[in-house]
Amino acid sequence: MTSYIFYALAMTQYLQGFAYAAxxxxxxxxxxxxxxxxxxxxxxxxxxxxxxxxxxxxVLITGTTRGSSTDIDGRFFILNVEPGTYSLRxxxxxxxxxxxxxxxxxxxxxTTIDFILEEATTEGEELLVIAERPDVEVDQTATLEIIRPxxxxxxxxxxxxxxxxxxxxxxxxxxxxxxxSNEELYVLAGMGIVxxxxxxxxxxxxxxxxxxxxxxxxxxxxxxGNAMSGVINISTKEGGDSWSSRAExxxxxxxxxxxxxxxxxxxxxxxxxLMNNLEWWEAPDPENDDKPRWQGAIGRxxxxxxxxxxGAQLAxxxxxxxxxxxxYEYNNRWDALIDFTLGGPISxxxxxxxxxxxxxxxxxxxxxxxxxxxQVMGNLxxxxxxxxxxxxxxxxxxxxxxxxxxxxxxxxxWVYDRVIGANKILDQSAGIGLVYSHVLSDRTYYELTVNxxxxxxxxxxxxxxxxxxxxxxxxxxxxxxxYWEDGFRTGVMDDDFFDEESWTYxxxxxxxxxxxxxxxxxxxxxxNLYDIDVENRLNHSSQSSAVREFYQxxxxxxxxxxxxxxxxxxxxxxxxxxxxxxxxxxxxxxDTFSPFRDPSNPALINERDAATEDTPIVARLQPRLxxxxxxxERAVFHLNYGNYLKRPGLESLIGSRTTxxxxxLGTVEPRRLGNPLLKPEETKSYDVGLVLGIxxxxxxxxxxxxxxxxxxxxxxxxxxxxxxxxxxxxxRDYANIRGFxxxxxxxxxxxxxxxxxxxxxxxGKNSTPTGRSPIIDETNEQTQxxxxxxxxxxxxxxxxxxxxxxxxxxQNWGPRIAGGYPLGRLRINFLHDxxxxxxxxxxxxxxxxxxxxxxxxxxxxxxxxLKVTKxxxxxxxxxxxxxxxxxxxxxxxxxxxxxxxxxxxLRRYENGEDIEFALPDSNNxxxxxxxxxxxxxxxxxxxxxxxxxxx
Numbered sequence: 001m002t003s004y005i006f007y008a009l010a011m012t013q014y015l016q017g018f019a020y021a022a023x024x025x026x027x028x029x030x031x032x033x034x035x036x037x038x039x040x041x042x043x044x045x046x047x048x049x050x051x052x053x054x055x056x057x058x059v060l061i062t063g064t065t066r067g068s069s070t071d072i073d074g075r076f077f078i079l080n081v082e083p084g085t086y087s088l089r090x091x092x093x094x095x096x097x098x099x100x101x102x103x104x105x106x107x108x109x110x111t112t113i114d115f116i117l118e119e120a121t122t123e124g125e126e127l128l129v130i131a132e133r134p135d136v137e138v139d140q141t142a143t144l145e146i147i148r149p150x151x152x153x154x155x156x157x158x159x160x161x162x163x164x165x166x167x168x169x170x171x172x173x174x175x176x177x178x179x180x181s182n183e184e185l186y187v188l189a190g191m192g193i194v195x196x197x198x199x200x201x202x203x204x205x206x207x208x209x210x211x212x213x214x215x216x217x218x219x220x221x222x223x224x225g226n227a228m229s230g231v232i233n234i235s236t237k238e239g240g241d242s243w244s245s246r247a248e249x250x251x252x253x254x255x256x257x258x259x260x261x262x263x264x265x266x267x268x269x270x271x272x273x274l275m276n277n278l279e280w281w282e283a284p285d286p287e288n289d290d291k292p293r294w295q296g297a298i299g300r301x302x303x304x305x306x307x308x309x310x311g312a313q314l315a316x317x318x319x320x321x322x323x324x325x326x327x328y329e330y331n332n333r334w335d336a337l338i339d340f341t342l343g344g345p346i347s348x349x350x351x352x353x354x355x356x357x358x359x360x361x362x363x364x365x366x367x368x369x370x371x372x373x374x375q376v377m378g379n380l381x382x383x384x385x386x387x388x389x390x391x392x393x394x395x396x397x398x399x400x401x402x403x404x405x406x407x408x409x410x411x412x413x414w415v416y417d418r419v420i421g422a423n424k425i426l427d428q429s430a431g432i433g434l435v436y437s438h439v440l441s442d443r444t445y446y447e448l449t450v451n452x453x454x455x456x457x458x459x460x461x462x463x464x465x466x467x468x469x470x471x472x473x474x475x476x477x478x479x480x481x482x483y484w485e486d487g488f489r490t491g492v493m494d495d496d497f498f499d500e501e502s503w504t505y506x507x508x509x510x511x512x513x514x515x516x517x518x519x520x521x522x523x524x525x526x527x528n529l530y531d532i533d534v535e536n537r538l539n540h541s542s543q544s545s546a547v548r549e550f551y552q553x554x555x556x557x558x559x560x561x562x563x564x565x566x567x568x569x570x571x572x573x574x575x576x577x578x579x580x581x582x583x584x585x586x587x588x589x590x591d592t593f594s595p596f597r598d599p600s601n602p603a604l605i606n607e608r609d610a611a612t613e614d615t616p617i618v619a620r621l622q623p624r625l626x627x628x629x630x631x632x633e634r635a636v637f638h639l640n641y642g643n644y645l646k647r648p649g650l651e652s653l654i655g656s657r658t659t660x661x662x663x664x665l666g667t668v669e670p671r672r673l674g675n676p677l678l679k680p681e682e683t684k685s686y687d688v689g690l691v692l693g694i695x696x697x698x699x700x701x702x703x704x705x706x707x708x709x710x711x712x713x714x715x716x717x718x719x720x721x722x723x724x725x726x727x728x729x730x731x732r733d734y735a736n737i738r739g740f741x742x743x744x745x746x747x748x749x750x751x752x753x754x755x756x757x758x759x760x761x762x763x764g765k766n767s768t769p770t771g772r773s774p775i776i777d778e779t780n781e782q783t784q785x786x787x788x789x790x791x792x793x794x795x796x797x798x799x800x801x802x803x804x805x806x807x808x809x810x811q812n813w814g815p816r817i818a819g820g821y822p823l824g825r826l827r828i829n830f831l832h833d834x835x836x837x838x839x840x841x842x843x844x845x846x847x848x849x850x851x852x853x854x855x856x857x858x859x860x861x862x863x864x865x866l867k868v869t870k871x872x873x874x875x876x877x878x879x880x881x882x883x884x885x886x887x888x889x890x891x892x893x894x895x896x897x898x899x900x901x902x903x904x905x906l907r908r909y910e911n912g913e914d915i916e917f918a919l920p921d922s923n924n925x926x927x928x929x930x931x932x933x934x935x936x937x938x939x940x941x942x943x944x945x946x947x948x949x950x951x
């Protein structure tokens with residue numbers, strides 16, 4: 001532990017020097033996606049003591065050149081203000097100037113600050129006022145929550161965006177409000193961070209570099225496209241007027257990351273206790289004509305030519321060699337995370353901010369090396385003239401992970417072979433964006449953005465060249481695959497190799513104008529060009545079984561939109577209209593049942609002669625409408641309607657899986673082809689809510705919703721007249737989702753916290769695109785449709801409850817000891833999460849294409865975390881020393897896939913049998929092996945220690 005601390009401190013010093021150069025490196029990284037506005041607005045009225053509006057009053061954001069003058073009614077507007085905390089100063093000759101500090105500006109929000117000016121009795125007299133953050137945002141027409149890092153950093157385990165989203169009761173297992181996975185849009189500093197191939201998030205920003213996170217679950221503005229279930233808008237920090245830095249070091253105290261202790265402990269495994277002695281190998285095997293057991297293991301037909309004693313010893317020695325980890329304890333490894341930020345001015349008109357995070361995490365079972373995560377984020381802000389701003393954003397992420405496969409053979413194939421048995425995954429993303437904004441007047445500005453983003457994924461075992469076949473190597477005695485009676489194997493590896501690369505180039509522009517005191521008009525245009533290159537080698541065990549997924553394409557898409565934010569005394573309205581279009585820019589096969597069929601000779605299959613056409617342009621309009629009705633300054637009623645479209649991931653549109661070239665046929669054969677003619681998936685959302693400021697610092701937010709989802713994609717199997725089949729996708733699925741959410745927040749004071757509850761019901765035909773698939777036969781003889789009955793989707797969580805409670809002790813609180821207050825500036829925070837179980841299908845119905853699925857539910861899931869933080873001052877540095885306890889009550893949560901989708905484990909669970917042991921193929925209970933480590937999805941109680949330096 002001591003050596004690690006010295007290492008971490010040295011690393012922090014290294015990072016401080018590294019940070020100055022990081023942006024220069026990032027500038028050379030090309031990458032990104034759709035950009036969206038990430039600014040807010042400040043408005044208000046300046047009056048005299050008689051309540052009359054004052055014209056010509058100067059209102060300025062202190063420390064900047066940004067400001068405005070009041071009009072004839074005393075009204076002022078300051079547009080295009082970056083999210084953050086500011087001071088606002090109003091001044092007029094002959095009147096006492098007033099400065100309001102702690103003015104918070106949020107993304108796409110109007111912050112209202114009013115001033116009352118008094119006549120000055122002394123020259124230079126000024127009044128300082130601390131602005132109070134309103135508990136209720138009166139212009140809220142959407143269902144959303146804004147999270148600032150200082151509000152959640154005292155919660156255990158909150159280090160990045162994923163942790164922040166985990167605090168939302170409306171987000172369950174990555175599903176937003178009952179939608180399918182990957183139906184969200186993520187925007188980081190104006191750049192979309194979405195992988196265009198599968199629509200997943202391509203980058204997870206560290207929280208220390210984030211200014212605020214806006215999570216919108218309903219009522220998206222017209223500027224947001226390609227999203228159905230949520231929009232996550234992330235603004236980043238910028239360098240300030242003086243240099244400051246932050247460094248964090250945290251580590252996880254060594255302990256097992258799974259329940260049940262070591263998987264190699266003889267006390268936990270009957271098979272080890274039975275087989276780990278010579279007598280067992282010498283004994284006759286009743287399942288093999290009473291021949292000695294060693295012959296079944298390594299006899300290979302030698303029979304009597306091998307001395308029985310030597311044969312038994314040889315088999316036993318070989319078993320011990322392949323099971324060399326028996327008795328191994330691996331609860332002594334430290335995880336480590338280092339996080340560093342630095343920001344400040346580099347000239348009078350430019351500021352720099354850079355952040356980096358390095359994370360080393362050991363996998364659940366011992367491996368030769370740790371998993372690693374590294375990311376760098378930064379921006380350079382320049383102000384070349386009055387009202388002009390140029391901002392360069394850059395990010396880079398690199399994740400290396402070792403993944404144990406649960407395909408054929410399950411954990412038996414890699415527990416004792418964690419080199420060949422582990423896939424190596426390298427996932428990289430890099431992006432750079434340039435944003436230019438120009439304030440033309442107090443009421444009008446425009447913004448232009450160009451972005452580029454690159455994603456790169458490689459995955460597979462690293463013991464052979466992906467061009468070779470697994471069986472060529474293993475059968476060639478490079479290594480030998482061994483299968484033992486206890487079920488464990490060595491020398492068995494996965495045979496899938498992935499190599500996927502995408503580039504996204506984006507150009508965005510919009511103009512915002514406060515055309516009157518009541519109307520803010522925004523018009524914009526967006527365009528994306530993609531460059532896709534995929535070379536995946538699947539089922540690469542032999543040439544006969546291998547599948548190639550090779551394709552390249554340059555699709556493009558665009559959008560135009562207009563929205564009007566109308567602000568009246570008793571109503572705020574957001575009205576928008578968005579037009580999206582996209583073109584896959586490829587040729588597609590026109591024969592649905594046999595894509596490679598030769599149209600001039602239907603009996604022949606030949607990819608080169610197949611009929612093709614160019615893909616058409618797909619275009620759709622999306623209306624958006626939201627209302628906010630302020631009942632008073634502490635109560636707002638809001639409702640919204642939105643039509644939201646999402647283009648399917650490009651792998652669903654242009655993907656191509658084929659066999660290797662068949663010399664007998666003279667062509668390749670299709671196995672799975674994307675469908676470039678897919679329509680966009682569509683959600684019509686209806687939402688109504690009420691926000692109440694019920695007491696000082698307390699806010700209650702209640703909203704109910706209904707979502708009508710259609711044109712969801714679903715896998716389809718086509719069979720031609722010669723009984724050849726392949727897979728594609730169609731817009732054949734739908735879902736209906738309804739629910740309500742409740743949030744009670746208390747942000748300030750001695751005690752702070754929140755209670756979030758979400759109720760939902762999500763039904764449809766399939767939980768994923770690859771669920772029960774219809775089979776369509778060209779001759780109609782084998783046509784098979786799945787059950788027409790709706791089911792509960794398997795990610796449906798009927799109830800979700802997230803409780804956060806914090807105690808914040810003031811500086812001089814508690815007894816005074818040795819001139820200080822040891823309990824002062826102490827913060828204690830609890831996080832509790834309870835969620836109802838997921839639907840599952842009884843074991844006897846698994847695999848039945850017509851059965852009523854998902855009729856049962858898994859048990860409730862609970863977790864409680866604790867964090868205790870002590871702040872101490874140390875000269876110019878302020879330290880936060882903390883300890884975190886995860887899974888405080890050691891609760892266990894079943895792994896859904898390994899318990900409720902595994903027919904044998906599920907059958908035993910349903911019968912009340914012990915599922916913490918697995919049996920080999922022989923079903924011999926004397927050879928049972930522990931599987932406790934894999935049937936639970938969470939880790940046992942663990943402790944993390946850390947310190948934060950604020951300089």
